[in-house]
Amino acid sequence: MSNRIVLFTQPGCLSCELMTIFLEAKEVIFEQRDISSSEEARAAMINQYGSHETPTLVLYSGETWEVVTGFDPELLDQLFDSGPSSDAVTES
DSSP states (O other): OOSEEEEEEOTTOHHHHHHHHHHHHTTOOOEEEETTTOHHHHHIIIIITOOOSSOEEEEEETTEEEEEESOOHHHHHHHHOOSOOTTOOOOO
């Protein structure tokens, strides 16, 4: 799917913690950037990706990217589940 994933977070953000736990549970490899300790990360999140909230997840694929703001488990499941779940019912 993506070549690279970056997660913009900040301390004290419950949604950021939930996003991190979710990605780790899915075994997604990602780079985390703390906007409170890096002005460069904060500027990139706002200016380059147009986000003013954390968590902000950026999924790079080649020269394009997709930005997901906030913690939305249903959307994240769609993005990171490539195959049917173990609960899926198949017709015989």
